[in-house]
Amino acid sequence: MIQEDLFKKIIAHSKEYGFIFQSSELYDGLSAVYDYGQNGAELKNNIKEYWWKAMTQMNEEVVGIDSAIFMHPSVWKASGHVDAFSDPLIDNKDSKKRYRADVLIEEYVEKITDKINKEVKKAQKRFGEQFDEQQFLETNQRVVDYRQKQKDIMSEFVSAMDDNNLERVRQLIIDLEIACPVSGSRNWTEVRQFNLMFDTKLGSLSEGANTIYLRPETAQGIFVNYLNVQKTSRKQLPFGIAQIGKAFRNEIVARQFIFRMREFEQMEMQYFVKPGQEIEWFEVWKERRMKWHLAMGIDPQKYRWHAHNKLAHYANAAFDIEFDFPFGFKELEGVHSRTDFDLSQHEEFSGKKLRYFDNELNESFVPYVVETSVGLDRTFLSVLSACYNEEKVGDETRVVLNLPAPLAPVKVAVLPLVKKDGLPELAREILDELKFDMNCQYEEKDSIGKRYRRQDAIGTPFCITVDHQTLEDRTVTLRHRDSMEQERVAMQDIAQIVREKVDMKNLLKKLV
Numbered sequence: 109m110i111q112e113d114l115f116k117k118i119i120a121h122s123k124e125y126g127f128i129f130q131s132s133e134l135y136d137g138l139s140a141v142y143d144y145g146q147n148g149a150e151l152k153n154n155i156k157e158y159w160w161k162a163m164t165q166m167n168e169e170v171v172g173i174d175s176a177i178f179m180h181p182s183v184w185k186a187s188g189h190v191d192a193f194s195d196p197l198i199d200n201k202d203s204k205k206r207y208r209a210d211v212l213i214e215e216y217v218e219k220i221t222d223k224i225n226k227e228v229k230k231a232q233k234r235f236g237e238q239f240d241e242q243q244f245l246e247t248n249q250r251v252v253d254y255r256q257k258q259k260d261i262m263s264e265f266v267s268a269m270d271d272n273n274l275e276r277v278r279q280l281i282i283d284l285e286i287a288c289p290v291s292g293s294r295n296w297t298e299v300r301q302f303n304l305m306f307d308t309k310l311g312s313l314s315e316g317a318n319t320i321y322l323r324p325e326t327a328q329g330i331f332v333n334y335l336n337v338q339k340t341s342r343k344q345l346p347f348g349i350a351q352i353g354k355a356f357r358n359e360i361v362a363r364q365f366i367f368r369m370r371e372f373e374q375m376e377m378q379y380f381v382k383p384g385q386e387i388e389w390f391e392v393w394k395e396r397r398m399k400w401h402l403a404m405g406i407d408p409q410k411y412r413w414h415a416h417n418k419l420a421h422y423a424n425a426a427f428d429i430e431f432d433f434p435f436g437f438k439e440l441e442g443v444h445s446r447t448d449f450d451l452s453q454h455e456e457f458s459g460k461k462l463r464y465f466d467n468e469l470n471e472s473f474v475p476y477v478v479e480t481s482v483g484l485d486r487t488f489l490s491v492l493s494a495c496y497n498e499e500k501v502g503d504e505t506r507v508v509l510n511l512p513a514p515l516a517p518v519k520v521a522v523l524p525l526v527k528k529d530g531l532p533e534l535a536r537e538i539l540d541e542l543k544f545d546m547n548c549q550y551e552e553k554d555s556i557g558k559r560y561r562r563q564d565a566i567g568t569p570f571c572i573t574v575d576h577q578t579l580e581d582r583t584v585t586l587r588h589r590d591s592m593e594q595e596r597v598a599m600q601d602i603a604q605i606v607r608e609k610v611d612m613k614n615l616l617k618k619l620v
């Protein structure tokens with residue numbers, strides 16, 4: 109399937125089957141804000157549970173917290189967000205549309221990559237089996253020129269940003285003759301920095317309200333609680349603190365569905381280590397995090413590592429896990445070695461010590477931090493887009509979500525073949541036993557085939573059909589989503605069979 113089509117289909121499917129709705133759709137929607145529907149909320153909760161258990165239950169030295177969204181305004185001064193959490197913006201004077209200058213430039217560079225790929229494809233056809241791609245990339249003059257151009261553009265951009273010289277960034281856009289995709293004109297304003305934090309007021313105005321921010325990341329809630337947790341949990345280094353929660357960013361270029369939202373959820377873990385041991389732990393966490401993604405059974409080719417070209421001034425190592433979304437490889441998770449930057453900043457701004465006393469060394473110091481930060485919504489989109497499949501079954505096409513069973517919104521659908529003869533009662537008997545362990549659905553409307561298709565479309569791994577034979581021998585048909593195979597099973601064995609397959613343990617066991 110063409111990737112663009114796949115993306116449109118996923119968006120439509122998410123709406124049709126109660127996974128994701130546009131926020132405030134009734135009032136024509138709020139841009140880049142989304143609501144999770146009945147199936148989306150279940151899938152999202154299951155991903156959260158998988159992450160939370162993988163972090164806290166599977167690692168003795170990691171504990172979880174839940175800090176508030178509102179924090180003291182000084183937190184964001186200390187963290188650098190007030191001064192530097194911004195994107196360079198540029199407006200087109202004709203269309204009045206606003207763009208991120210860095211995105212305009214990156215898209216331009218990406219288009220050159222498309223041209224290179226076209227040359228490669230052409231050459232592949234021409235040379236057939238003898239084609240050596242690496243050699244071609246290094247020697248074909250046209251491609252060499254394209255690649256040099258890309259390098260020159262990016263180095264000029266990075267150097268201009270490093271110098272905080274926004275005029276040079278604007279000049280680059282003009283020199284490259286980048287036009288507004290809406291108006292087609294090159295009539296650009298200045299480039300300005302735009303802070304991504306939302307602010308609001310605490311207390312009523314008459315009491316002298318203070319400006320506070322909606323947190324743009326969950327990590328700071330962990331940093332400011334690090335000593336509280338260390339002391340009360342009596343953890344020794346190395347240890348970690350995990351958190352799942354909402355974050356808010358006033359993203360300018362907010363498209364691509366739930367990939368880039370203004371209100372989203374993060375799953376972050378800060379791992380505190382002795383200075384000097386951070387790179388060793390950075391490697392450990394890189395491996396653990398990739399394992400976590402791969403344990404879901406999605407094609408490993410859809411993941412790749414991307415090293416940051418330009419490290420933040422406080423980081424000494426940073427890699428992203430990129431996922432092959434329907435719109436290409438994009439960041440899914442960041443793994444960063446952040447040195448002692450955040451804790452030292454909070455020491456300075458709060459005037460309070462955030463030192464760890466090491467009994468062995470008999471000295472105290474500020475720990476170093478390795479962080480893993482993954483977007484819950486982006487993980488949701490990665491799972492959904494990898495598991496969405498259209499299959500030919502006879503003359504029909506069935507849409508199926510081949511979700512890992514422990515993540516499926518509904519684990520079992522219990523379906524009486526007809527609405528009479530005591531079949532609904534028997535079906536309810538099964539449901540009443542299973543519902544203590546898992547999310548089940550009871551459905552009696554429409555033909556059994558239609559009901560199977562509806563369950564396939566939301567990724568239900570098992571359907572149990574109760575028919576007239578059940579009345580006689582208390583056996584039911586158990587239908588498997590992926591293979592569509594059906595087997596006859598005793599009613600009394602159902603719970604055990606299903607429970608084993610949908611247990612979160614199946615995913616967690618792959619992590620050890």
Ligand code: ATP
Nearest residue numbers: 359367368369372439440441442481482483485486
């Ligand atoms: P990007 O470069 O795509 O804007 P980022 O590098 O700013 O992302 P981080 O600050 O490292 O992202 O945030 C950690 C994770 O949070 C990201 O890997 C991503 O999964 C998620 N995330 C960040 N911004 C958004 C957003 N606007 N919508 C949804 N998820 C987001």
